[in-house]
Amino acid sequence: METNQTDIKLKTPIRCIVKLGGAAITCKNEFEKINEANLVTVSSQLREAMMFGSSSGSVLEMDWSKRPGMTESLVKVDDFKEQQVLDFSSFVVIHGAGSFGHFQASTSGVHRGGLNQPLVKAGFVATRISVSSTFIQIIGIKRGIPSVAMSPFSCGWSTRERNIASADVSAVVEALDSGFVPVLHGDAVLDEALGCTILSGDVIISHLAAHLKPQFVVFLTDVFGVYDRPPAEPNAVLLREIAVREDGSWSVVNPTLEDSDKQVEISVASHDTTGGMVTKISEAAMIAKHGIDVYIVKAATEHSLTALSGKLRDKIPDDWLGTVIRHVS
Numbered sequence: 001m002e003t004n005q006t007d008i009k010l011k012t013p014i015r016c017i018v019k020l021g022g023a024a025i026t027c028k029n030e031f032e033k034i035n036e037a038n039l040v041t042v043s044s045q046l047r048e049a050m051m052f053g054s055s056s057g058s059v060l061e062m063d064w065s066k067r068p069g070m071t072e073s074l075v076k077v078d079d080f081k082e083q084q085v086l087d088f089s090s091f092v093v094i095h096g097a098g099s100f101g102h103f104q105a106s107t108s109g110v111h112r113g114g115l116n117q118p119l120v121k122a123g124f125v126a127t128r129i130s131v132s133s134t135f136i137q138i139i140g141i142k143r144g145i146p147s148v149a150m151s152p153f154s155c156g157w158s159t160r161e162r163n164i165a166s167a168d169v170s171a172v173v174e175a176l177d178s179g180f181v182p183v184l185h186g187d188a189v190l191d192e193a194l195g196c197t198i199l200s201g202d203v204i205i206s207h208l209a210a211h212l213k214p215q216f217v218v219f220l221t222d223v224f225g226v227y228d229r230p231p232a233e234p235n236a237v238l239l240r241e242i243a244v245r246e247d248g249s250w251s252v253v254n255p256t257l258e259d260s261d262k263q264v265e266i267s268v269a270s271h272d273t274t275g276g277m278v279t280k281i282s283e284a285a286m287i288a289k290h291g292i293d294v295y296i297v298k299a300a301t302e303h304s305l306t307a308l309s310g311k312l313r314d315k316i317p318d319d320w321l322g323t324v325i326r327h328v329s
């Protein structure tokens, strides 16, 4: 894999890489519909976690621009002159597509490649417009978080047979070192073998974690964690802890199942072009292999705030709902 980074040195160690799952921040089955309530709560929780648990202090929107049709911005340029420099811990945010991008990509087959076909080429363009608009709305609802957009396609990321072939993280490192919160997203990218494909936010987070070595990784989604079968099915059991072995294989250690190596049953929405929960678990296992704890948790809940705040690193409280994926030697 050509990743163009030999020795990555961050000025400050990175605390957390978080994925805002498309199933949580959008209404995944409705075309291009944001789940605004979740997004607002998630943004507040992110800010609180970045500010080391403090929810106090004035929140200044980073963008005071007044656009046609918008009411007057509450923030004025002069407000920034009185503001103290805020001490944020280092986070990287990646958001999934949810109801943005997956519909365009699946109807035109962008994930399967074939850029020489007019429908695929148009689909590539349409997918990128859609995922970029999600992005704009997400950073629009920011809570004083100095976020900057870094689209994988625009940063030159590409794949070969759907695996990352080139993904220079130096721009992400520079943004972090300059005090910004880089925001990346699942994207349509060029593929050396297929022409094009869809790069999932779940794969991006795993690539970044391998190179940036955060203290922990959080996947926020619309269910409490990984279940032994699709959570809508009767008697689905939440898997609280999954142990990943040196060779990347994994098994459930809590709760104790009759057959701990039994694969979990997973359903994936028909318009999902990136594999849904299947991809998430395998990428989470890859991350855990590096000794980085991964938490899969329901967004906009007390459990997601606990995970984002890093409190699970010492001890997992009995009443915490979510799935921990960690390395065992």
Ligand SMILES: Nc1ncnc2c1ncn2[C@@H]1O[C@H](COP(=O)(O)OP(=O)(O)OP(=O)(O)O)[C@@H](O)[C@H]1O
Pocket: 020, 021, 022, 023, 024, 028, 095, 096, 097, 098, 099, 201, 220, 221, 222, 223, 225, 226, 227, 228, 229, 230, 231, 232, 264, 265, 266, 267, 268, 274, 275, 276, 277, 280
């Ligand atoms: N065994 C399972 N355990 C947990 N969730 C499952 C399982 N099988 C299917 N699912 C479904 O997986 C979905 C979450 O995965 P999905 O990839 O859609 O999340 P996301 O990362 O939030 O979205 P996106 O990929 O659009 O960013 C849930 O809505 C859930 O119903």
Ligand SMILES: C=C(C)CCOP(=O)(O)O
Pocket: 022, 095, 096, 097, 098, 100, 101, 102, 105, 127, 131, 185, 186, 187, 188, 198, 199, 200, 201, 202, 273, 274
């Ligand atoms: C362009 C698309 C559909 C990106 C998909 O990213 P994901 O939702 O994180 O799997």
